[in-house]
Amino acid sequence: MSEAPRLESVAVVGAGALGAMYAAHLAAAEVEVVLVAAGERAERLRTQGLTVNGAPLDIPVLDPSTDGHAPFDLVLVAVKAAQLEDSLDLVAPLVGPDTTFVSVLNGLDSERVIGERFSPEQVLLCIALAMDAEREGSAVRYTAPGRLEIGDSPATVTPGEGGSERTEAVAELLDRAGIACTVHDDMTHRMWWKFLVNVGGNQASAATRTTYGRLRQEPARSLMVALQDEVVAVAAAEGVRLTATDVQRWYDVLEGQPADGRTSMLQDVLAGRPTEVDIFAGRVVELGRRHGIATPYNQSMLWVLSALR
Ligand SMILES: NC(=O)C1=CN([C@@H]2O[C@H](COP(=O)(O)OP(=O)(O)OC[C@H]3O[C@@H](n4cnc5c(N)ncnc54)[C@H](OP(=O)(O)O)[C@@H]3O)[C@@H](O)[C@H]2O)C=CC1
Numbered sequence: 001m002s003e004a005p006r007l008e009s010v011a012v013v014g015a016g017a018l019g020a021m022y023a024a025h026l027a028a029a030e031v032e033v034v035l036v037a038a039g040e041r042a043e044r045l046r047t048q049g050l051t052v053n054g055a056p057l058d059i060p061v062l063d064p065s066t067d068g069h070a071p072f073d074l075v076l077v078a079v080k081a082a083q084l085e086d087s088l089d090l091v092a093p094l095v096g097p098d099t100t101f102v103s104v105l106n107g108l109d110s111e112r113v114i115g116e117r118f119s120p121e122q123v124l125l126c127i128a129l130a131m132d133a134e135r136e137g138s139a140v141r142y143t144a145p146g147r148l149e150i151g152d153s154p155a156t157v158t159p160g161e162g163g164s165e166r167t168e169a170v171a172e173l174l175d176r177a178g179i180a181c182t183v184h185d186d187m188t189h190r191m192w193w194k195f196l197v198n199v200g201g202n203q204a205s206a207a208t209r210t211t212y213g214r215l216r217q218e219p220a221r222s223l224m225v226a227l228q229d230e231v232v233a234v235a236a237a238e239g240v241r242l243t244a245t246d247v248q249r250w251y252d253v254l255e256g257q258p259a260d261g262r263t264s265m266l267q268d269v270l271a272g273r274p275t276e277v278d279i280f281a282g283r284v285v286e287l288g289r290r291h292g293i294a295t296p297y298n299q300s301m302l303w304v305l306s307a308l309r
Pocket residue numbers: 013014015016017018019036037038041078079080081083086087090104105106128129131132133134135263264276
């Protein structure tokens with residue numbers, strides 16, 4: 001078996017809670033890492049900078065519309081869902097045929113969108129889990145860095161043939177940078193599991209404005225469970241089996257989260273930013289309609305959280 005290439009350069013697009021946290025890890029491991037941004041955002045990042053857990057994040061800001069650079073080995077996409085298309089346009093000049101993409105975005109669809117814009121072979125499937133990263137202005141803080149789970153898309157790898165070189169190379173890079181990562185051969189199931197987590201956890205916490213500690217208790221907990229039951233139903237109709245054990249695994253993760261930690265969606269609501277409700281409740285409602293499954297709790301979330309825009 002040939003050895004996976006060693007990845008040396010990373011472009012992070014989306015210098016928010018997750019993007020800045022991972023950029024700090026990569027820079028500390030002496031990997032070449034840049035933050036990709038344009039216009040006023042690039043200017044702000046250059047002049048105001050960012051801090052991660054109080055330490056200045058001293059890495060270059062690259063604006064592809066004015067600054068040239070050879071294609072990067074890895075593009076780490078860490079914007080919110082509504083910003084995905086724009087961020088891909090921005091990063092396009094930094095992408096070559098050997099560039100690999102990892103998207104930490106929540107939801108079922110970002111990898112497909114990236115694959116359609118570039119090439120499906122260049123995109124790994126990924127979920128980001130169990131972190132409590134938050135950003136306020138130019139300050140990013142976390143106590144729990146969580147972990148990434150990565151693997152190949154079934155659309156690009158033949159089952160039983162083992163992981164791709166791209167997956168191996170990304171796992172090696174993350175390991176070098178001290179970013180906890182596990183490789184999975186059934187990422188489709190893992191993505192659906194994460195979707196269940198976000199549809200329940202993020203939306204219930206955002207609608208009731210509760211931290212992880214209060215999300216573990218009534219009444220937020222019952223709302224979370226009702227939202228998740230609808231995910232289990234639409235997942236089954238899509239051929240994905242989410243079991244009671246799968247659901248329990250999220251409760252176990254939730255128990256371990258800091259009591260005062262906040263989901264990314266609660267952070268958006270509290271900061272007055274648009275939420276990612278379209279990729280959570282919006283997607284469940286759409287799948288429910290397609291399969292003739294009632295999704296009243298997610299329909300309510302769609303109305304409630306959309307009204308906060
Ligand atoms: N935070 C968390 O704990 C977790 C988040 N996730 C998921 O990860 C994704 C990222 O979340 P999070 O880090 O919280 O998001 P943030 O909102 O903190 O960060 C997004 C960043 O993207 C930047 N951005 C927006 N548009 C562009 C663009 N066109 N070009 C370059 N940069 C851009 C924003 O800049 P600006 O501020 O200037 O607008 C912001 O810095 C989401 O899908 C989220 O659901 C998953 C697991 C946990």
